[in-house]
Amino acid sequence: MNVNRYLPLCLTLMLSGAPGLAFAETLVVNSYGGPYEAIIEERIIKPFEEKSGIDVVYDAVGSASQDYAKIKATRGQPGFDVVVMTASQSLQGCKDGLLEKLDVTAVPNLGKLVPSLAAVAGPCGAVHEVQYMSLLYRTDKLASPPTSWSSLLDPELKGRIILPTFQNIMAVFLMEIMSVTRGGDMIDNVDPGFSAMAELARQSIGFEQSSAILESYIKDGTVWAMPFWNGRAQLLVDQGVPVDYVRPKEGTVPLIATLNVPVGATNKQAATAFIDFFLEKSSQEAWVTGYKVGSARTDIDIPDDIRKRQITTQADLESLKLPDLSRIADKLGEWGERWERDVVSQAN
Structure with missing residues (x-):
């Protein structure tokens, strides 16, 4: 160098x-x-x-x-x-x-x-x-790969997931995609998303902002599944960590x-x-x-x-839920308060 x-x-x-x-x-x-x-x-x-x-x-x-x-x-x-x-x-x-x-x-x-x-x-x-929010999981802990974002709520993952803090945009995207999976949308009707995140908070061991800290939990086996950017997930795979990642069937946010x-x-x-x-x-x-x-x-x-x-292909693009970042920016204050009140308060 x-x-x-x-x-x-x-x-x-x-x-x-x-x-x-x-x-x-x-x-x-x-x-x-x-x-x-x-x-x-x-x-x-x-x-x-x-x-x-x-x-x-x-x-x-x-x-x-x-x-x-x-x-x-x-x-x-x-x-x-x-x-x-x-x-x-x-x-x-x-x-x-x-x-x-x-x-x-x-x-x-x-x-x-x-x-x-x-x-x-x-x-x-x-x-x-372009990366996407993937569902990262331990291959040595789960009998079969998860296929849905709802898999994070499986009983076997109780106390085995971790969530990003609201300061990490991944938290916003996860709330939005959970809203879509439950019949809401990504901006105007996100009540289902916040409800799902409250359930996930009760399922989780807590929240972390840094991707480096988030990945440390799954590397040492404390956590068995979590949302994670797929580029960093692939780096873990390439390092030989017993993990893999999927793009859930409901789609994801880039x-x-x-x-x-x-x-x-x-x-x-x-x-x-x-x-x-x-x-x-x-x-x-x-x-x-x-x-x-x-x-x-x-x-x-x-x-x-x-x-x-x-x-990399047009077919791949169809699996993405493109975020309206300008409208998200306008909602962050309101959503941040709601996250603290409705989601963080539910954590164990």
Whole structure:
């Protein structure tokens, strides 16, 4: 790994031989650490540097919500040029005027994305990855794989599940999908969802916000089943943990990840070049096979064993319940109070 990436960001300024760029300062990309960092370095950043001549500083600091808080606090000048967030922050940043709008003129590969997924992220977000809320379970504890979200309420799982806190968007999505399974909907009639979550709270051992902490419970066998993003679930499978995951028969809600450019970014031309590179067919194939996630491009060629687990085809899209993130944002205050009153209060 190039240690220069982690020198103070102000130290590096270089000429670029990239077509269409007379010069470019070092491009600063903010995203996640851990397995994500190693994979993006290998599959995306190094190939981009080789193709463009642009040096990339990788800034593995902060969660999506923390990154957006920094963008907001600095009025769009957070010190990085590209940031990986989710569609929720992308929409809010566009509304607040703190993220650049992206179009096919600057980012031609935006035109290759499935319109329905691109629309969820809004005009400021480039969808580079799609995960979904899966049902993760211990293969050595359950006799047969669960097939429904209602399986979380099975008597054998009493005291063997854990739930995300309301601060984790997965909690909102789980409430919405439970509402749908019981005859409600995802926004206007969520009474069935809150009722189901109250039952799940009585079934659970408690709540945790961090995905890393949530997964620790199932890794050590304390928990036998829980909702979890499928990309991270696949990492556990690949590590040899006795777990597997399913997309329940009722469908599920996607977690749509985006690439965004703050309005005060120093190197916007290099930023859009990086985003377009990430969305290229070959780059999406490399990312999907490396990080084991889905794509908003349906024309990618990937191995069948990966394709059957990820969102990559039109048929896969039909299993998704696309969230109305703008309306969810308007409901969060009301739902948060109700979550504390009706759900958390029921936990053992």
